[in-house]
Amino acid sequence: MTKVRTRFAPSPTGYMHIGNLRTALYEYLVAKKDPEGVFILRIEDTDQGRLIEGATDIIYNTLAQCKLFHDEGPDVGGNYGSYVQSERMKSGIYKEYAEKLIELGGAHYCFCQEEDIQAQRELAEARGESFIFNDPCKKLSSEEIQSRIAAGEKYVVRQNIPSTGTTSFDDEVYGTITVENSTLDEAILLKSDGFPTYNFANIIDDHMMEITHVIRGNEYLSSTPKYNLVYQSFGWDIPTYIHCPPVMKDEHHKLSKRNGDASFQDLVAKGYLPEAIINYIALLGWSPETEQEIYTLDELKQAFNVKRIGTSGAIFDIDKLTWMNGMYLRNMDIDTYFELANPYIEKAVSNKYNHKYIAKILQQRANTLAEIEEMLDFFDNYPSFDIELYNNKKMKSNPEIALPSLKATKELYENLPNWEESTIHDEMMALVEKLGIKNGQLLYPVRVAITGKQFTPGGAIELSHILGKEETLRRLDIAIKQLEQ
């Protein structure tokens, strides 16, 4: 069996689309399922002048962050020619192949004017007819063709499509698809400037790079029969096709840059982990055989099976990603977590507080790194707040109950032998006992008083400990004064 070779062929647009990333993931997984499989990166940078500075770096960085390491590519080399399409263009290979295809009867020269064809098309559409271009140039004699070319007349190379019969292909996810040849347009392969069209370049590149599995979005489903006709004319092996359903923003729209939808970089900036993003998008449109949902990349390689890719579009659900990201955050060891979270903790909390301890209480609560800053804002800035906050039905707390609780806590805190968390805990519990109230009636008001927030990462005891005796007492004082008014 020949070894599997797949390729990821993005355009450097400066934006790593989630759908594209998923395609890259699937390409990587299909390749790596085979111990000798090869995953290739080919940059398709022939976009009409839309070159964006640093855009290829985004592609390299994204793949590296996701650990989707490619075996061949512009930056890592390989034995299959340039991996940058603009460089391949210069070599003239496409023209050679186009001419070869003409010899083989799979294509022909066409001297028609673009405007003429366009006019015909518009005429047909105006009449409500479907338009299939019937190229008169197909009837040209080879002598005439030669003389017109010799005379310097512009031409394109156009694919030959039989006017009868059908063309079928097998897709691993959509099954066998058959179309009537009579509904297929004879596509231009080589443009009048001598450069190939995207689809033709793709066919040639994939063949030259010995790609065995073509994985792409299902928007290519309709053009695949035309691809096959070219392969057949050349007598080349047809790759295995794996068309994937789209990743949607909502019921009707695909996720796209135009809509301003989140890209991979945006998600990372929002505090999502590349591992979690990969894990989540693997499950968008593909389902494993077991009920397992959390997968490492290695586990994904094991579990992945093309046959279980679905056929209908999947809506990107940020809530589920958020949940999954939280799972990753919670399941990592505290040191790793601290390393990841600290930059965010630094943004919100000055060094006078113990960041490591803060990370510990944060780990079970934050689902994304980016939300950390807001969760910790009360450390350096003690906010003013409404005494309404003391009202909590479940805790049986209200401003009236809060005042004596705060006063008692203040007195207790002032006389504590030390500021260990265990000491604070034991003494506070004893105080609850002594006052004959509920835990929440003491601890809830204290927590509100020292943070000014309804929700905090951690309870009154933990937070008192982190804030330190002096700061805690200061805040308690302010809170008591506010309540006394």
Place this chain on the structure above:
RNA sequence: GGCUCGUUGGUGAAGCGGCUUAACACAGCGCCCUUUCACGGCGUCAUUCACGGGUUCGAAUCCCGUACGAGUCACCA
């Protein structure tokens, strides 16, 4: 408009003719745990698989049609 593809709950989805009075997960809701929130635990959330026919003893599962949606029909990639 032609062609191609799709349609199971709010979302991702399992299901491949009887084991399904449709799994699992997210979100939601309720309860429990708990010094808040979160975590964790428990429960609830589609009598029904877009709709209509047909095949069959039996259909979400097979066939046909309808509706709706998407993709594609460029000398763009």
